[in-house]
Structure formats: structure tokens, C-alpha cells
Amino acid sequence: MGLFSRDSDSGDDSTGSDGSSLWTERGFVASVIVVGAVFVCLLVWFFARGNTAPASQPSTPANSTAPIEQPTNEPTDPPATPPSEEPTGPSATPTARPTPGVGGCKSAPRNMQTPRTTPTAVTWEFEADMLIPTQQEGGPAVMDSDGVRSCFAHSPTGAVLAALVTLGQIRNPDLTMAVLRQRFISNAGLQLALAEGKATPPTQGPTQTSSQFTAFKVIDYVPQRAIIQVAVRIDDVKVAAIPVTMVWSKGDWRGLLQSDGSFNGATEPDLLQSLTGYVRFGGA
Known part of the structure; x- marks a missing residue:
């Protein structure tokens, strides 16, 4: 099973026949065996399968298909640049880099409120070509x-950070298997993902796209489990979102795969027409 569920009634495998991405098959299906594009390329395929938005989504103006963003959540920091263009260190924000070994699961969280605005004091760092967030407290x-x-705060914000960092790192082909082994709850879904990952070596070469996190929404939070809807911007006009379940286990937030080895199981990804209800959060 892939990290994202497949439409089991579909017999068309043409979108994923080249094996170059974990995100290119129908219904955001992707196997962990194709580690070169675990997170991004599935979203790219999703938009390519049709030009119409889901019926449940409001229609967009004729002159624009871009999601309507919440102005109060717009980031004020300059966009990050890849490490190769930045000789003096990471720079997605002007805040200080979090100190390793301090904060996160090592400290009692100070803020237990569900985040409704963009988390502050966040540094964005490149993981391959995708930016992931780090924060001293979370x-x-x-x-x-x-x-x-690893080591995230036992709080709603900590769960959000854990979801984005885990997704960003699992997309890195050099880390996919290590992330699966260390950062996920052991269950039947994980065993399927690991088995497929062992069956085929990682693909080599750069990913085809460089999509970035753009927003999130906490769907549900209890002390031992959080469900985070993670939105990724594919290009200037396309944003899609999937639910990611995180479980508090052994002193940290860990990902939970569904029984089919995917994040979302039977839940369809959302092609967003608006970011209303989401918290704007991204490093680019």
C-alpha cells in the first residue's frame, strides 16, 4: 500500500506507471517505494485528473482559480531561498534558530490552545527542496x-509542527525509510509501507516539483491524538489538503498510517477553493 490511498475500483494505473513519484497515482495514492516525491507529486497528479473542483466546494471567480487567502494570516517574513543560494545559513524568517536539545518534548508546553493564528518564532529550514518549520517551544x-x-511539544502546536516536519522529511529519499521506522506508530499499515519500501530501492535524482506547505487546520485534538489537515501549494493557483493523524506515544508525536498503508485511507483529498478556516503557515 502507498502512503496515500488508492481508489480501489480503478483499473487505470497509467498515472503512476513510470514509478517516479509517490504522489502520481489516482486518489493521491503513492507507495513508499518511490521515495523521490513522497508528498508533492501526488498533489500534482490530483490536479491533473480533472479541471473541475469537487461539487461540495464553492466555485471560484472566472478570472482566478487561486484560493482566497485570509489576510490576517499572511506571513510577513521574506520567502526563503535554497541553501545553495544562501551561504550564511538558513533564512526563512529573521528569528533565531531553535537550540537543539531544548524545548519540544523536553519542556512542559506553555500554550495548550489550538492555534488559530500563524505560530510565531518559527524558523523554516530546507529538507531537500521542501521547507519545514522548527520552533524553540514546539x-x-x-x-x-x-x-x-523528533521531540515535539505535547500540545496542539507541537502536533502541527510534528505533522509538517514528518511529511517534509518522509519526502526526502535519503530519509524515507528511517522516518517510517522511527516516526510512526507500529501497526498493519506501517508494516505494509515498510514492506513495499524494502522491495524496491529508492529512485534517484531530483524531484520534479518543489511545492510547499501553505496552511493547516486542526480538525480534532485530544491529549493522545491530533488530526491535522495539511494544505500544500502546488503552484500560484492550486492548493490541496489531506488529513494527517498524529498520536502521542513514547513521549512524542508520531504519525499513524491507515490500515491500507496510507495517511488518508478512504478520505478524499481536498482541492481547496478558499483558505477560510485554515491558518496560513509556510516558509515560501
Whole structure:
């Protein structure tokens, strides 16, 4: 099973026949075996399957298909630039880089409110070509020798950060298997994902796109589980979102795969027409 569920009634596998992306098959289906584009390319395929938005979504003006963003949540920081263009270090925000080993799961959270505005004091850092957020209070506070990040605050904001960092890191082909082993709850879905990952070596070369996180929405939060709707901007006009479940286990937030080995199971991804109800959050 892939990290995103497949339409089981579909017999058309043409969209994923080249094996270049975990995000290119119908219904945002993707196998962890194609680690070169775990998160981004599935969204690209989703938009390519049709030109009409879901019936439940409001129609957009004729002169624009871009989601209507909430002006109060617009980031004020300049966009980040790739590491190769930035010799003096990461720069998605002017805030200080979080100190490793401090904060996150190592400290009692100070804010237990569900985030309704953009989290502050966040530094965005490149993971391959995708920006991921770090925060002194929320985490991640630990990075192991492989580069896998962990140790997030036991709070709603910590769960949001954990969801985005985990998704960003699993997209990195050098980290996919390590992230699956270390950052997910052991269940039947994880075993399927790991089995497929072991069956085929990672694809090589750069990913085809460089989409970025743009917003989130906390769908549900209880102390031991959080469901975060994560929105990714594909280009200037396209944004899609999927639900990601995080579980508090062994002192940290960890991802939970569905029984089919995907994040979303039977839940269809959303092609967004508006960011109303979402918190604007991105480094680019």
C-alpha cells in the first residue's frame, strides 16, 4: 500500500506507471517505494485528473482559480531561498534558530490552545527542496545522526509542527525509510509501507516539483491524538489538503498510517477553493 490511498475500483494505473513519484497515482495514492516525491507529486497528479473542483466546494471567480487567502494570516517574513543560494545559513524568517536539545518534548508546553493564528518564532529550514518549520517551544528539539527530527511539544502546536516536519522529511529519499521506522506508530499499515519500501530501492535524482506547505487546520485534538489537515501549494493557483493523524506515544508525536498503508485511507483529498478556516503557515 502507498502512503496515500488508492481508489480501489480503478483499473487505470497509467498515472503512476513510470514509478517516479509517490504522489502520481489516482486518489493521491503513492507507495513508499518511490521515495523521490513522497508528498508533492501526488498533489500534482490530483490536479491533473480533472479541471473541475469537487461539487461540495464553492466555485471560484472566472478570472482566478487561486484560493482566497485570509489576510490576517499572511506571513510577513521574506520567502526563503535554497541553501545553495544562501551561504550564511538558513533564512526563512529573521528569528533565531531553535537550540537543539531544548524545548519540544523536553519542556512542559506553555500554550495548550489550538492555534488559530500563524505560530510565531518559527524558523523554516530546507529538507531537500521542501521547507519545514522548527520552533524553540514546539520542536523538534532532537535530530539524530541520520537527520531524522523528533521531540515535539505535547500540545496542539507541537502536533502541527510534528505533522509538517514528518511529511517534509518522509519526502526526502535519503530519509524515507528511517522516518517510517522511527516516526510512526507500529501497526498493519506501517508494516505494509515498510514492506513495499524494502522491495524496491529508492529512485534517484531530483524531484520534479518543489511545492510547499501553505496552511493547516486542526480538525480534532485530544491529549493522545491530533488530526491535522495539511494544505500544500502546488503552484500560484492550486492548493490541496489531506488529513494527517498524529498520536502521542513514547513521549512524542508520531504519525499513524491507515490500515491500507496510507495517511488518508478512504478520505478524499481536498482541492481547496478558499483558505477560510485554515491558518496560513509556510516558509515560501
